[in-house]
Amino acid sequence: MKDEFDDLLSILQDDDQPLPVARLKELSDLDSTHLSRLRTAWSSIPDKRRQRLIVELGRLADRSIEVTFERVNRFAMGDHLPEIRRRAIQNLWECDDLALAQPLMTVLCEDASAEVRAAAAAALGPYVFLGETEEIPAELLHRIEEALLGAYASDSAQAVRVSCLESLGYSSREEIPELIRSAYASGVEEVMRSALCAMGRSADDPWSPMVLAELTSASPALRLEAARAAGELELREAVPGLIDLLEDVHDDVRRAAIWSLGELGGDEAKAALARLAEEAKDEAEAALLEEALQNLDFVDGTHDLFLFNLDEPGDLST
Numbered sequence: 001m002k003d004e005f006d007d008l009l010s011i012l013q014d015d016d017q018p019l020p021v022a023r024l025k026e027l028s029d030l031d032s033t034h035l036s037r038l039r040t041a042w043s044s045i046p047d048k049r050r051q052r053l054i055v056e057l058g059r060l061a062d063r064s065i066e067v068t069f070e071r072v073n074r075f076a077m078g079d080h081l082p083e084i085r086r087r088a089i090q091n092l093w094e095c096d097d098l099a100l101a102q103p104l105m106t107v108l109c110e111d112a113s114a115e116v117r118a119a120a121a122a123a124l125g126p127y128v129f130l131g132e133t134e135e136i137p138a139e140l141l142h143r144i145e146e147a148l149l150g151a152y153a154s155d156s157a158q159a160v161r162v163s164c165l166e167s168l169g170y171s172s173r174e175e176i177p178e179l180i181r182s183a184y185a186s187g188v189e190e191v192m193r194s195a196l197c198a199m200g201r202s203a204d205d206p207w208s209p210m211v212l213a214e215l216t217s218a219s220p221a222l223r224l225e226a227a228r229a230a231g232e233l234e235l236r237e238a239v240p241g242l243i244d245l246l247e248d249v250h251d252d253v254r255r256a257a258i259w260s261l262g263e264l265g266g267d268e269a270k271a272a273l274a275r276l277a278e279e280a281k282d283e284a285e286a287a288l289l290e291e292a293l294q295n296l297d298f299v300d301g302t303h304d305l306f307l308f309n310l311d312e313p314g315d316l317s318t
Contacts, residue, residue: 005034009041012049019049021056028067035071047081054084058091070095077103082113089119093126098136101127105147114157121160124148125167129201132170145171152179162194169198177204184210193221200229208235215241220250227253231260239264243272255288262292265299 004026011020030038045053054076057069069091076088089107092100104127107120124144131141145168152164165183168176180202184195196214199207211233214226227245230238238260245257258276261269273293280286 005037009037012053013041013044013046015046015049019052019056021060024053024056024060025064025067027057027069027072030071035075038072039075042075042079050076050079051081051084051087054087054091058087061091061094070097074100074103077107082111082116085111085113085116086119089116089123092123096126096130098140101136101140101144105144108147108151108160114155114159117151117155117157118159118163121148121151121163121167125170125201128167128170132172145173149175158188158190162191165191165194166197166201169201176202177206180207189219189221193219193225196222196225196229200225200232203233205233208233208237211235212238212241215245220248220253223248224250224253224256227256227260231256231263234264236264236266239266239269243268246272246276251285255285258285258288258292262295263299265296270296270300 008020008023008026011017011023027038042050054073057072061067061069073088073091077085079085079088085107089104101124104120104123108117108124111117111120124147127136127144128141128148130136131138131144148164148168152161152168155161155164162183165179168179176198180195180198183191183198186192186195192214196211199211207229211226211229212235214222215230215238217223217226223245227242229235230242242257242261242264245253246261248254248257258273261273270293273289273296277286277289277293280289
């Protein structure tokens with residue numbers, strides 16, 4: 001007798017029926033039996049439907065924390081279509097399972113598609129961060145760094161190399177700063193953007209002159225990365241430049257400036273964000289401003305705690 005899951009698989013395989021988006025949550029957290037049944041049916045789902053299916057699973061997971069399609073995405077990494085492999089890797093952005101690191105390194109080194117290799121390089125970045133915070137074994141961190149460094153040095157695709165550099169931005173290895181400096185000096189916009197991203201992830205003060213300079217770049221992509229990096233590096237001297245970017249014609253740049261001002265705090269940043277919040281008409285931007293203002297209050301409160309020296313109390317008798 002045909003059950004509901006078999007019915008869903010039949011619909012997925014039938015190109016004459018609309019993709020059942022409302023039922024895709026049934027693919028969440030599949031047990032081994034249902035995953036095996038999906039695997040068996042997978043190749044019978046038309047290519048374009050499989051592509052849309054992976055996209056919709058990513059959207060659904062982003063909208064709801066109650067669903068997880070990790071098992072589907074992990075086997076979809078082996079699909080014959082590069083776009084599906086790339087999307088499946090991107091859908092796994094929240095996965096920190098150590099068992100996924102080796103498959104990602106294999107994809108980085110062996111996949112025929114540069115876009116898929118670049119996605120794997122980006123997905124390895126969080127593992128480098130976890131390694132720097134000693135949350136994964138040092139040996140695994142070393143293998144990941146070596147894979148990224150190897151691909152950065154040898155891969156012919158610029159998209160792969162810049163993704164490797166961005167992930168290596170989290171690393172404290174001594175050779176990384178020179179790679180970042182060389183990339184920034186390249187004069188190639190995509191490579192410079194990647195260098196700025198790596199600068200922000202590095203948490204190193206020496207990058208501040210370059211980040212501050214790019215806040216006024218003629219390139220929206222460079223302004224965007226500089227704005228993000230200013231917040232990540234906690235560059236308080238960037239506040240005036242970030243306030244100027246609140247009027248940028250590009251939404252992404254403006255939103256990056258909002259986020260960073262919320263990270264940096266201070267009266268000047270708070271006044272600028274509050275003023276913009278009063279005028280906000282876009283719901284998404286209004287929500288971002290509210291979140292930034294809340295974070296700013298937390299940052300300022302934390303800063304005040306550090307200023308209050310418990311070893312030298314003031315006159316509390318009055």
